[in-house]
Amino acid sequence: METTLEQAPPKVELQQWAKLIVQFGLAAYFTYNISSGNLTNYVNERFAWLSYVAAILFVLLGAATYLQLRHYHRVPEHQPVGWGVIAIVAFPLLLGTLIPSRPLGVDAINGSINLTGVNVGAAAIVAKDPLQRNVLDWLRVFAQTDLPASFDGQPANVIGFVYREPDFPENHFIVARFTVSCCVADALPIGLPVYWADQTTLPEGGWVEIRGDFEAGLFRTEKTPILQAQTVAQIEQPDHPYLYP
Amino acid sequence: MKQPVQPDVRNALLMIALISVMIVGFSLVISSGQDPVIALQTFSTRFLGIFIEAAPFLLMGAFVSGLIEVYVSKEDIVRLIPRHPVLGTVSGAFLGFAFPVCECGVVPVTRRLFMKGLPMSVGVAFLLAAPVMNPIVLVSTYIAFGMGPVLIGRFVITAIVAIAVGIVFALSARPQDVLLPVSFAPVTGGSGTPITDAPVRGSRFIRALSVGSNEFFDMGRYLVIGTLLAALMQTLVSQEQLLTVGSGVFVSVIVMQVLAFVLSVCSTVDSFLALSFVNTFTTGSILSFLTFGPMIDVKSTIMFAGVFKRRTVLFLIVLPFLMTLLIGVWINLLMQY
Numbered sequence: 001m002e003t004t005l006e007q008a009p010p011k012v013e014l015q016q017w018a019k020l021i022v023q024f025g026l027a028a029y030f031t032y033n034i035s036s037g038n039l040t041n042y043v044n045e046r047f048a049w050l051s052y053v054a055a056i057l058f059v060l061l062g063a064a065t066y067l068q069l070r071h072y073h074r075v076p077e078h079q080p081v082g083w084g085v086i087a088i089v090a091f092p093l094l095l096g097t098l099i100p101s102r103p104l105g106v107d108a109i110n111g112s113i114n115l116t117g118v119n120v121g122a123a124a125i126v127a128k129d130p131l132q133r134n135v136l137d138w139l140r141v142f143a144q145t146d147l148p149a150s151f152d153g154q155p156a157n158v159i160g161f162v163y164r165e166p167d168f169p170e171n172h173f174i175v176a177r178f179t180v181s182c183c184v185a186d187a188l189p190i191g192l193p194v195y196w197a198d199q200t201t202l203p204e205g206g207w208v209e210i211r212g213d214f215e216a217g218l219f220r221t222e223k224t225p226i227l228q229a230q231t232v233a234q235i236e237q238p239d240h241p242y243l244y245p
Numbered sequence: 246m247k248q249p250v251q252p253d254v255r256n257a258l259l260m261i262a263l264i265s266v267m268i269v270g271f272s273l274v275i276s277s278g279q280d281p282v283i284a285l286q287t288f289s290t291r292f293l294g295i296f297i298e299a300a301p302f303l304l305m306g307a308f309v310s311g312l313i314e315v316y317v318s319k320e321d322i323v324r325l326i327p328r329h330p331v332l333g334t335v336s337g338a339f340l341g342f343a344f345p346v347c348e349c350g351v352v353p354v355t356r357r358l359f360m361k362g363l364p365m366s367v368g369v370a371f372l373l374a375a376p377v378m379n380p381i382v383l384v385s386t387y388i389a390f391g392m393g394p395v396l397i398g399r400f401v402i403t404a405i406v407a408i409a410v411g412i413v414f415a416l417s418a419r420p421q422d423v424l425l426p427v428s429f430a431p432v433t434g435g436s437g438t439p440i441t442d443a444p445v446r447g448s449r450f451i452r453a454l455s456v457g458s459n460e461f462f463d464m465g466r467y468l469v470i471g472t473l474l475a476a477l478m479q480t481l482v483s484q485e486q487l488l489t490v491g492s493g494v495f496v497s498v499i500v501m502q503v504l505a506f507v508l509s510v511c512s513t514v515d516s517f518l519a520l521s522f523v524n525t526f527t528t529g530s531i532l533s534f535l536t537f538g539p540m541i542d543v544k545s546t547i548m549f550a551g552v553f554k555r556r557t558v559l560f561l562i563v564l565p566f567l568m569t570l571l572i573g574v575w576i577n578l579l580m581q582y
Binding site for chain 2 (some may be wrong): 019023026039042050085087091101102103107112151152186188
């Protein structure tokens with residue numbers, strides 16, 4: 001089944017070089033992602049270590065491909081991988097290098113946004129200082145009670161991006177975040193309704209920091225705590241755009 | 246030991262599929278009125294998210310598969326398996342923990358084991374279970390879904406189905422009715438090609454790595470295409486449309502099984518693809534995707550055809566399909582009431 005070739009045919013040798021470039025290219029891409037911080041645009045930070053593993057393995061496999069190329073006649077190889085396969089595997093590298101890295105934003109909210117608590121353990125959140133709670137923490141706290149008015153007057157300080165839908169009541173928007181448990185494949189948009197009279201200056205999708213108090217009110221059809229903003233400051237996109245439940 | 250099913254034709258078909266998917270995607274973007282640049286960026290983020298999370302596991306799988314190819318003696322494994330048909334079948338289902346292979350690696354390994362005299366039922370249980378019942382898949386499923394019903398369900402269902410099918414084989418099948426002559430152990434009268442572990446040239450470790458490198462490319466193409474489809478779907482199809490299909494007790498399961506079959510994504514990374522469906526599809530359908538897919542898909546079917554007789558291949562597809570379908574629907578019904 002295995003043939004020992006004394007001399008690599010030129011086509012196979014070229015393919016080996018192509019494989020080498022793809023593997024070292026992917027190693028470089030994974031390393032760049034880690035060092036530039038772009039990695040948090042794609043995966044939960046908790047799993048960043050996996051990208052180190054990938055970078056190391058890409059280097060190892062690439063090195064083996066190189067040695068195989070140098071000493072081709074010594075390594076009996078089964079079926080070489082064809083051009084089509086190499087091209088397909090090179091596609092992520094191409095996408096990663098050609099298209100500027102950006103986290104999911106307002107345009108990725110495809111359908112509807114989640115205004116109810118995410119159904120994961122929440123007991124620890126209640127102990128958290130209200131001013132430290134993020135959008136996800138608040139939704140979890142809200143989910144623990146049926147009385148939206150019980151949060152009236154509680155102060156909040158949250159960041160997120162501006163999201164609007166045509167049927168929102170006047171002077172309202174949602175301060176939204178994406179939650180990411182594993183990677184962006186499971187990203188879920190969540191948000192808190194905000195009342196803010198001066199809407200015109202806030203661009204859709206722009207990041208804002210909001211200070212204010214909650215007051216229960218009617219948003220669409222449901223009575224829910226609405227953040228009455230006292231200040232809305234436009235801010236830079238944070239280093240960690242997603243929340244990790 | 247791959248079955249060379251005209252690789253050029255297959256790759257050409259894959260490329261055509263890839264290009265047509267991109268064209269369809271592009272025209273959908275144009276017609277939906279989204280800004281194409283932003284849609285491309287959203288797509289790119291979604292695509293790379295899955296790829297970046299999945300690539301390490303694919304690499305680990307490829308690396309281990311290279312190590313097994315070079316370092317593990319198949320005779321030892323055959324000798325360690327209990328001879329009792331039921332015990333043997335059960336241990337066959339758990340053999341993957343000692344011997345982590347995904348569904349691409351499992352067929353050639355099983356075939357070699359058959360040639361070394363592994364009993365039929367054990368081989369079948371191993372073939373169906375090993376792509377899930379192994380440490381790499383355990384970790385990747387845990388990372389994607391955490392400790393919970395999906396992780397537990399995936400392993401329990403796979404064990405049940407693999408052992409059940411294995412026992413059916415233990416009770417009824419004789420090797421000569423099931424296997425192609427080339428897969429026979431010489432002792433049972435087959436004219437198997439003499440298999441010796443390939444002669445060692447150069448460093449064994451380098452050989453293992455270069456086998457792993459080939460495996461990575463070989464499996465990587467399915468990951469890339471599967472990821473492409475999942476990312477396109479998430480970018481272009483709205484939540485409501487997905488929910489219409491994904492909330493059906495029966496329909497959702499069938500859809501996910503067909504998807505698993507067609508996409509052929511490696512079992513080490515299919516959890517990350519399944520994540521794209523968790524917000525819209527039923528739990529039963531996610532589980533059927535994660536259990537049926539690793540057992541049976543387009544590429545393993547092609548490889549089965551090189552080991553088993555045609556009737557057996559059909560049997561090996563239909564039984565797991567029906568069992569995972571029933572279990573998936575049953576779980577959906579349980580969760581509804």
